[in-house]
Amino acid sequence: MDPLALTSDALREPWRLWTGHLAHFSWEHCLANLVALATPLLLAGRHDRRRVAFALLVGAPLLSLLLLPSLGGADYRGASGLACGLWALVGLRLAGRGESAPVGLLMLGGLGLKLGLEAAFGSSFLLHPEGWRTLPAAHLWGSLLGLVFALPPWPRHRTT
Amino acid sequence: MPRLPRLVPLAAALTLLAALGCNRPETHTRRSSLMDYLYPKQKAAPNPNPAGARLKLPLKLGIAFVPGASNTWRVQSLLAPGQEKPLLDVVKQSFKDKPWVSEIKLVPSTYLRPGGGFENMDQVARMYGMDVMALVSVDQIQYTDPRWYSFTYLSIVGAYVLPGDANDTRTLIDAAAYDVASHTFLLRAPGQSQVKGSSTWAHREVQLREHAQKGLQLAMTDLAKNLDAEVASFKAEVAGGDRKDVDVVDRQGVSLRQSGGRNFGGSFGWLEALGSVLLLGAALRLRRA
Numbered sequence: 001m002d003p004l005a006l007t008s009d010a011l012r013e014p015w016r017l018w019t020g021h022l023a024h025f026s027w028e029h030c031l032a033n034l035v036a037l038a039t040p041l042l043l044a045g046r047h048d049r050r051r052v053a054f055a056l057l058v059g060a061p062l063l064s065l066l067l068l069p070s071l072g073g074a075d076y077r078g079a080s081g082l083a084c085g086l087w088a089l090v091g092l093r094l095a096g097r098g099e100s101a102p103v104g105l106l107m108l109g110g111l112g113l114k115l116g117l118e119a120a121f122g123s124s125f126l127l128h129p130e131g132w133r134t135l136p137a138a139h140l141w142g143s144l145l146g147l148v149f150a151l152p153p154w155p156r157h158r159t160t
Numbered sequence: 161m162p163r164l165p166r167l168v169p170l171a172a173a174l175t176l177l178a179a180l181g182c183n184r185p186e187t188h189t190r191r192s193s194l195m196d197y198l199y200p201k202q203k204a205a206p207n208p209n210p211a212g213a214r215l216k217l218p219l220k221l222g223i224a225f226v227p228g229a230s231n232t233w234r235v236q237s238l239l240a241p242g243q244e245k246p247l248l249d250v251v252k253q254s255f256k257d258k259p260w261v262s263e264i265k266l267v268p269s270t271y272l273r274p275g276g277g278f279e280n281m282d283q284v285a286r287m288y289g290m291d292v293m294a295l296v297s298v299d300q301i302q303y304t305d306p307r308w309y310s311f312t313y314l315s316i317v318g319a320y321v322l323p324g325d326a327n328d329t330r331t332l333i334d335a336a337a338y339d340v341a342s343h344t345f346l347l348r349a350p351g352q353s354q355v356k357g358s359s360t361w362a363h364r365e366v367q368l369r370e371h372a373q374k375g376l377q378l379a380m381t382d383l384a385k386n387l388d389a390e391v392a393s394f395k396a397e398v399a400g401g402d403r404k405d406v407d408v409v410d411r412q413g414v415s416l417r418q419s420g421g422r423n424f425g426g427s428f429g430w431l432e433a434l435g436s437v438l439l440l441g442a443a444l445r446l447r448r449a
Contacts, residue, residue, distance in 0.1 A: 025425050036428040039436040043443050071424060078426030103443040110439065114432060135424040142426075 005075040006064050017061035023077040025132050036083040040090035043103060048093045052086060055149040059085050059142075066141045081138035087111045088146030115139055188302040188368065192228040194295055194336055200275030212405035213339035213346065215291065218262035221255070222290035223248050223335075225269040226297045227276075244269065247380055251294070251335070254384040258391075265290060278343050285340040292346065294337045296383075300375060302368050303328040313361045323358035327367055330354050331375035333383050344405055349390040351383025 003013075006020025024030035044052045063081050087107050094104025118136040225244065248266040255261050265288045273280050285293055305326045312318030333351040338344065355375045359367040397403045398416050408416040428436075 021426070029425060029427060032428045032430055032433040033426070035433040036436050039440045042440060074424055076424045076426070080426035080428050082426075083428065100443075100447070103439070103446060106439055106443075110435060132425045134427050138424075138426040 002075060002077070005077045006067065006071070007075050008068060008071060010064060010068065014061075017064040020064055020076055021060050021079045021082050024079075025077055029078065033079040033083060037079050037086065040083070040086035040107070043094065043107070044086075044090045045093065045097070045100070048090065051093070051149065052089065055085060055089055055146065056082065059145050059149060063138070063142055063145055066145075067135065067138055070135060070137050075132075076135060076138070077132075078138070081135075081142035084111060084114075084139040084142035085146035085149070088143040089150040092147060092150040111143060115143060185306065186304040188304075190228075190298065190300045190372070192226045192297045192299075194226055194297040194334065196228075196275060197226045197272070197295070197297075198277055198281070200277055209342045209344050209405070211342055212407070213342045213344035215339060215346075215406065215408045217260045217408060219260060219292050220263045220265070220288075220290045221261055221292050221294060221337075222265045222267050222285060222288050223251055223294045223296065224267035224272055224284070226295050227269055227272050227274045247376060248296075250377070250380040251384045251387065254388060267293075281338070282340065291340060292337055293340055294335050294387075296333060296335045298376070299332040299334075300372060301330050302372065303330075304364060304368070307358075310361070319361040321360060323360050325359045325361060325364050327357050327359055327364070327371060328354070329356075329368070329371040329375045331372075331379040333376070333379040335383055335387060339406075346406060347390050347394040349383060349387040351379040351381070351386055353378035353382060 002023060004016065004019035004023040006016050006023075010016035010020070024033065041052065060082055063085065064076075067076055067081070088111060091104045091107030091111060094100040095108060096104070115136075118134070118139060225248075245266055252264045252266060255264055267284055267288060271284050271287075281293055281295070285291075305328070307324045307326055309318075309322060310324030312322050313324060318324070331353045334348060335351070336348040337346040339346055353375045355371045355378065357367055357371060394403070395408070395416070398406050398408050
């Protein structure tokens, strides 16, 4: 068993709650998720960077805990759940600002389209990987967590 | 009268020979056979169940020691009262956190009749409400070999002081798991141990009993380890379609045979990744403008 993948052993081996999002099944899998993760990280406004970092740190184990009941005896690997969370978070934050609202709305729209298609066509309408299947619940829970992290007010950095 | 002195050395030699003969190698065997328990009257191998097994996770698992073919030996005779449970607990502990097991019950072996067959297994399984029964059979052989200086036992003192017996206890445990509903054989795993020691003639039986217990405990620990590996191999066989007689259905109702036992991944497709790159490019251009 992979020592980093998210499994039901995560309750005894808590590092898996974080590392499950770093482990991947292949380089292609990793690269596609990395691109998806990098996009909101690069688009996040200066004021939202701390919030994004906090969401990554705290959101990862929360998402893992939410996914555990769906896993049964299987492994979970992949950063796309976190990526969806960041798309939701950054998209919502950008949508609330006048000049960057179109980008934020586009991000939220794209994310909504992905979730909608996955809900309509099942887990693998675009991807047919060998040896594993997509877990749409990861994207859904990740997006919801992203929205939750986007909403509360964040203490402003004081400038003297 | 003159014949008597000649007979004395002869009688002494015979006595010595007889005494030494008492200390020859000895073997004790204890055995309980799964086949004798499940198929007591059948000479030919039983036909496999055509329906096969459909296991719905999580499973309720029962573990029990199989009784011997007759009432002459049961595993409890090796153990002090109440020690059977801790022995089976070794297996229970190693499986209690497994997500595919909801409950593990330890069945006292007194509930299993010698030669009881599937009928007896069904009764016990129904009583405990179990889906799968793991039947543990034991094969234990104890060898006692005299060391070269064991002749000192003749001095009586030597029998209480010098450890002239080399004792060797070999234990082989075999656990076979059966689906209760269909009587389908699922998997088996072995566990083995070897315990060696020396004892005086007077302490021999005590040490053999201690080694019998220790050998069982060590073999059960080995069994728990092997069982874990066998379960993984069983899962792979079912997922790969090699076990046509068995299917496993997970908590979401997904058949392991159909899903191929594949793991889950969070993923973006290449088209989605391309879309996000385009969005990123457009956003950065917008920001510069």
